[in-house]
Amino acid sequence: MVDRGASALSLPDDWPAHPDPILALNRMGSFDWDLDTGLFHMDAQAHEVFDLRPDEYDGFPASLLIRVPRAEAHRIDAVVAQAMKDGSENYGAYFRLRCRDGSLRWTHTQGYIRRDPTGRPRRIVGIVREATQELSELEARRDRAAQDEARRHRTSVVQLATAALAHARTVDDVIDVLRDTHGLTHLGATSLVFGLVEAGRIRMVAEGPEGSFVPGTDITRIDEPYPMSEVVRTLSPRFIESPEEFAERYPILWPHLTGLNISAAAYLPLIAEARPIGAMGLLYSDRRGFSPEDRNVLVALGSSIAQSLQRAMLFEQEKDLATGLQQAMLPRTIPSVPGADLAVRYRAATAGGSPGRDIGGDWYDLIPLPGGRVGAVIGDVQGHDTHAAAVMGQLRIVLRAYAAEGHPPATVMARASVFLHELDTDRFATCLYAEADLATGVVQVVRAGHIDPLIRHSDGSCRRVPVEGGLPLGLSAEFQRLEYPVATVELDPGHTLLLCTDGLVEQPGADLDDGMRTLAALIATGPQDVQDLADRLIDVVEDRRGDDDVALLLLRRRGLETPRSGGRLRQHVAPGDPEALAEARHMVRAAVAAWGARDRSDEIELVADELITNALMHTEGSAIVTLRAYTGSDRCLRVEVEDSSSALPRRREAGESGVSGRGLLLVDLLTDVWGVEARGGGKCVWCEFVMPELT
Known part of the structure; x- marks a missing residue:
C-alpha cells in the first residue's frame, strides 16, 4: 500500500x-x-x-x-x-x-x-x-461591439462630468472639476481655456498648462478675432481639426501656440437661458479631426457645463448678497469703553446647499449707557436664512433703543419680547443682556432662553455663571410670562465676561453641559488678551467646521487708576420673590463697597432694606431700587425706591408692643437727608448718605 x-x-x-x-x-x-x-x-x-x-x-x-x-x-x-x-x-x-x-x-x-x-x-x-x-x-482587442461600447462610453462622459459638476458650488469649483474630471481627461484634451462674459468682454479665468499664457488675452472684446470671442459672438461651437486650419483662421493667436504642439481644438460657447455666459476651449496635441460622435459629446458637455456655471454664478451672487445683509445687520463698529477691553467676533455657518444657509440670526451688540455703564447683548434668532438675519437686525435695534432709554435690564428684555411677538414673523429668539457698571464692577444679567455667561478670573480660572432665565423672546410675550429675573454678579478688575451663542458650545451628539465645561477649560488655557482669546475660540470652531453660526463678545474690566465718579445701578423686586430681594441686597452691598462707603455700609444696607420692605408691604405692586453715586463738594450715595402707590409714607411713633411704625424713624435717624417724590402713578422714596473722601 x-x-x-x-x-x-x-x-x-x-x-x-x-x-x-x-x-x-x-x-x-x-x-x-x-x-x-x-x-x-x-x-x-x-x-x-x-x-x-x-x-x-x-x-x-x-x-x-x-x-x-x-x-x-x-x-x-x-x-x-x-x-x-x-x-x-x-x-x-x-x-x-x-x-x-x-x-x-x-x-x-x-x-x-x-x-x-x-x-x-x-x-x-x-x-x-x-x-x-x-x-x-x-x-x-476591441472589435465592432467594443466600438459600439466606446460610443456609449463617450456619451457617458457627459453623465460623469455632470455628476462631478453637481458638487461644484462656485466658479472655481467648476474650473477644478473641468481640470480633474475623468470625462475630460479620457477625451484626451491636453489643456483647457475658460473665460467668462462680463460687460461685453471675455475675462479669462483659466488658461491652459503652466507657461502657456498668451499676452493680451486675459481680457478680450467679443468682436476681436479670437476663437473664444467668435463662439460667444455666434453662439456656435468651432472645431479646428489641424494646425494648418488653426493658423489660417486665427493668425493672431496661432504664433503663441506653436510651442505647445497643438494639433486640434474645440471651442464651445457656454449658453444659459439663451445668452452666452462664457466660453471653453479644449486643446489637443495627439489628434486630428472630430467625428460626429465626438462633436455631439462635446456640445452636450458644453451644455452641462453652462448650467453648472450659471448655478455657480448665481450661488456666488446670492452669497455676496446674504453676506452683505448679515454684515449690515451687525454693528459696523464697536465703541471704545473706558475701563474695559473688548473683543467681538462673528462666524457664519458652513452648511452646504443654499447660500442663505451660510448666514443666520446670531448677533452681538455693545451699548454705551449714562453713568459709565455699558450694555452687552448676545442673541440668536431661530433659523439660518436671510429672514433670520432681517429679524435679527430689527431686534438688535429695538434692544438698543430700550436700553438707551434707561429701562432696567428686565424691562428691556420684556419689551423686546413684546416687539418680536407683534412683528410679522413666526421666529423666536434667545438673548442675554448684561448691564455692567465698570466703576463698581457690578453686572446685572437677564437671560431669555440663552446659554449662561462665563467669567474668567485674573488667575486664568473660568466658571459658568448660572442665571435664572425666562422664556425666549417672542414666546414669553405669547404665553404672557414676561418676568425676567435679574442676577447680579461682580466683575473684579482683570476679570473677563464672555457672552456667546450656542454655535460655540454645541457639538453633534454632545451634551450642552459637557460643551460648557469644554469651553470653560479652553478659555482657562487661552491667552490673556481678549482679541487673541477671541481669535483662538473662533479658530476652534473653524477646525470643527460646525454648521451653526457663532457670535462672541468678550468684555474684560481693567483696573482703574483713579476712582471714577458717578454711577447707577437698578434692580426690580417683585412681591413674594425672596431671590429678587436677596439680589437687591447683594447689589447694595457690592455698590457700597465699590463706591468707597464701607464706613457707612451697615447704615445704608439697613435703610435700603427698610424702604424696599415698606414698598412691598404697603403697596400691591413691585419695587424698583436705584442706587446712584454723586460727586461734587460732597460725595454722596443716593438710594431710591419706587412703587406704584400714590399714598405718601408718614412717620409715626410705635407703641410698646407694636411691630411697625419704626421704619421711617430709622430712615430719619441714619440718613443725612431723605424725602418723597411723586412719580406719575406712583412715588419714589429717596435718601442720601455722605461718603467719606477716598484715601
Missing part, C-alpha cells in the same frame, strides 16, 4: 503560499476600512498602487486626495454609498489617480461590505490594483 502521508512530507514548508505574496505578484494591494472609526488600513503593496510613501498617509481616506482627483473621489464615494444603501455585498470601480510625477494612471478597486446582524455596514475589506495595462489591452 502507498503511504499517502509520505507524499505530504515532501511538500515545501511554505505551502500553501500566503495571500500577501500572491497579491504582490499580481500588483494588487489590500485594504481594511473600519466604518465606525473611519480608519482605512492599507498594506505595503496598496501604498505602491497609490504611489504613496508611508509617511504621506495617516490612516484616513482623506489623505488619498493628494493622489485621487476630486471628481474621481466624488464618483467613487457615490459607488460605495449606493452599494451600502441597496444592501450589496460588494462593489467595484475603475478610477484614475495622479502619480507623483504628475501622470495619470488607471486603477481598479473592489470592496466587500461586512454588515452586523441588523444589516448595518461596519467594515469594508478589499483590493486595489493597477489597471492601466489591463485597460490598454482591452482597448487593443
Whole structure:
C-alpha cells in the first residue's frame, strides 16, 4: 500500500503560499476600512498602487486626495454609498489617480461590505490594483461591439462630468472639476481655456498648462478675432481639426501656440437661458479631426457645463448678497469703553446647499449707557436664512433703543419680547443682556432662553455663571410670562465676561453641559488678551467646521487708576420673590463697597432694606431700587425706591408692643437727608448718605 502521508512530507514548508505574496505578484494591494472609526488600513503593496510613501498617509481616506482627483473621489464615494444603501455585498470601480510625477494612471478597486446582524455596514475589506495595462489591452482587442461600447462610453462622459459638476458650488469649483474630471481627461484634451462674459468682454479665468499664457488675452472684446470671442459672438461651437486650419483662421493667436504642439481644438460657447455666459476651449496635441460622435459629446458637455456655471454664478451672487445683509445687520463698529477691553467676533455657518444657509440670526451688540455703564447683548434668532438675519437686525435695534432709554435690564428684555411677538414673523429668539457698571464692577444679567455667561478670573480660572432665565423672546410675550429675573454678579478688575451663542458650545451628539465645561477649560488655557482669546475660540470652531453660526463678545474690566465718579445701578423686586430681594441686597452691598462707603455700609444696607420692605408691604405692586453715586463738594450715595402707590409714607411713633411704625424713624435717624417724590402713578422714596473722601 502507498503511504499517502509520505507524499505530504515532501511538500515545501511554505505551502500553501500566503495571500500577501500572491497579491504582490499580481500588483494588487489590500485594504481594511473600519466604518465606525473611519480608519482605512492599507498594506505595503496598496501604498505602491497609490504611489504613496508611508509617511504621506495617516490612516484616513482623506489623505488619498493628494493622489485621487476630486471628481474621481466624488464618483467613487457615490459607488460605495449606493452599494451600502441597496444592501450589496460588494462593489467595484475603475478610477484614475495622479502619480507623483504628475501622470495619470488607471486603477481598479473592489470592496466587500461586512454588515452586523441588523444589516448595518461596519467594515469594508478589499483590493486595489493597477489597471492601466489591463485597460490598454482591452482597448487593443476591441472589435465592432467594443466600438459600439466606446460610443456609449463617450456619451457617458457627459453623465460623469455632470455628476462631478453637481458638487461644484462656485466658479472655481467648476474650473477644478473641468481640470480633474475623468470625462475630460479620457477625451484626451491636453489643456483647457475658460473665460467668462462680463460687460461685453471675455475675462479669462483659466488658461491652459503652466507657461502657456498668451499676452493680451486675459481680457478680450467679443468682436476681436479670437476663437473664444467668435463662439460667444455666434453662439456656435468651432472645431479646428489641424494646425494648418488653426493658423489660417486665427493668425493672431496661432504664433503663441506653436510651442505647445497643438494639433486640434474645440471651442464651445457656454449658453444659459439663451445668452452666452462664457466660453471653453479644449486643446489637443495627439489628434486630428472630430467625428460626429465626438462633436455631439462635446456640445452636450458644453451644455452641462453652462448650467453648472450659471448655478455657480448665481450661488456666488446670492452669497455676496446674504453676506452683505448679515454684515449690515451687525454693528459696523464697536465703541471704545473706558475701563474695559473688548473683543467681538462673528462666524457664519458652513452648511452646504443654499447660500442663505451660510448666514443666520446670531448677533452681538455693545451699548454705551449714562453713568459709565455699558450694555452687552448676545442673541440668536431661530433659523439660518436671510429672514433670520432681517429679524435679527430689527431686534438688535429695538434692544438698543430700550436700553438707551434707561429701562432696567428686565424691562428691556420684556419689551423686546413684546416687539418680536407683534412683528410679522413666526421666529423666536434667545438673548442675554448684561448691564455692567465698570466703576463698581457690578453686572446685572437677564437671560431669555440663552446659554449662561462665563467669567474668567485674573488667575486664568473660568466658571459658568448660572442665571435664572425666562422664556425666549417672542414666546414669553405669547404665553404672557414676561418676568425676567435679574442676577447680579461682580466683575473684579482683570476679570473677563464672555457672552456667546450656542454655535460655540454645541457639538453633534454632545451634551450642552459637557460643551460648557469644554469651553470653560479652553478659555482657562487661552491667552490673556481678549482679541487673541477671541481669535483662538473662533479658530476652534473653524477646525470643527460646525454648521451653526457663532457670535462672541468678550468684555474684560481693567483696573482703574483713579476712582471714577458717578454711577447707577437698578434692580426690580417683585412681591413674594425672596431671590429678587436677596439680589437687591447683594447689589447694595457690592455698590457700597465699590463706591468707597464701607464706613457707612451697615447704615445704608439697613435703610435700603427698610424702604424696599415698606414698598412691598404697603403697596400691591413691585419695587424698583436705584442706587446712584454723586460727586461734587460732597460725595454722596443716593438710594431710591419706587412703587406704584400714590399714598405718601408718614412717620409715626410705635407703641410698646407694636411691630411697625419704626421704619421711617430709622430712615430719619441714619440718613443725612431723605424725602418723597411723586412719580406719575406712583412715588419714589429717596435718601442720601455722605461718603467719606477716598484715601
